[in-house]
Amino acid sequence: MNILITSGGTSEKIDRVRSITNHSTGRLGKIIAETFLDKGDQVTLVTTPKAVRPAAHPNLTIVQIENVAELLESLKPLVHTHDVLIHAMAVSDYTPVYMTGLEAVAASPDMTEFLNKTNSESKISSQDDVQVLFLKKTPKVISLVKKWNPAIRLIGFKLLVNVTKEELLKTARDSLIKNQAEIIVANDLTEISNHGHRAYLVGKDTVTQAQSKEEIAQLLCLHIHNT
Numbered sequence: 001m002n003i004l005i006t007s008g009g010t011s012e013k014i015d016r017v018r019s020i021t022n023h024s025t026g027r028l029g030k031i032i033a034e035t036f037l038d039k040g041d042q043v044t045l046v047t048t049p050k051a052v053r054p055a056a057h058p059n060l061t062i063v064q065i066e067n068v069a070e071l072l073e074s075l076k077p078l079v080h081t082h083d084v085l086i087h088a089m090a091v092s093d094y095t096p097v098y099m100t101g102l103e104a105v106a107a108s109p110d111m112t113e114f115l116n117k118t119n120s121e122s123k124i125s126s127q128d129d130v131q132v133l134f135l136k137k138t139p140k141v142i143s144l145v146k147k148w149n150p151a152i153r154l155i156g157f158k159l160l161v162n163v164t165k166e167e168l169l170k171t172a173r174d175s176l177i178k179n180q181a182e183i184i185v186a187n188d189l190t191e192i193s194n195h196g197h198r199a200y201l202v203g204k205d206t207v208t209q210a211q212s213k214e215e216i217a218q219l220l221c222l223h224i225h226n227t
């Protein structure tokens with residue numbers, strides 16, 4: 001079986017020396033990839049420069065991306081050549097448009113003008129005490145997958161912070177339906193640590209609880225191979 005996995009966290013450049021990113025390590029994606037490799041599957045791992053990754057393996061292909069634009073460019077053709085996509089990557093919700101000093105923004109009668117500007121400097125000046133960073137929303141990659149290839153089997157992930165179990169499961173079910181996924185792995189950041197990773201694998205009519213990254217990977221592998 002051809003398994004496509006995304007992992008790690010994207011990074012969006014502000015200028016050539018600064019970026020906005022997240023804290024995803026890619027460890028869960030690495031473990032998932034290793035679990036499928038152990039089953040003899042062909043695995044393509046789309047990941048980021050700082051994310052951890054499996055050791056070299058004859059059945060493993062690594063595709064490295066940095067930002068959402070590169071993810072979209074790489075992922076679109078890959079979904080047509082794989083049976084399953086396990087989309088575990090932490091994708092940036094916003095990307096920088098323009099950064100400038102607070103005084104320039106305060107003097108503008110219409111702040112939307114900054115959305116049409118771009119920074120030309122390799123390194124934006126740090127002389128201002130306060131800088132204003134304008135961001136624009138990035139595309140929701142998971143929502144595009146089934147449009148690209150309706151036949152691919154899709155596993156998605158949802159991360160919330162310090163919510164009730166009921167809210168977490170409801171959000172996962174909404175994502176399941178909206179994105180036509182088979183399973184959404186629902187996580188709460190407060191239940192993820194070096195010692196454990198509680199998650200709920202939310203299917204159409206089922207909810208299965210896992211207590212570790214290894215258990216998440218094993219449950220996903222069982223589901224893919226047995227259904």
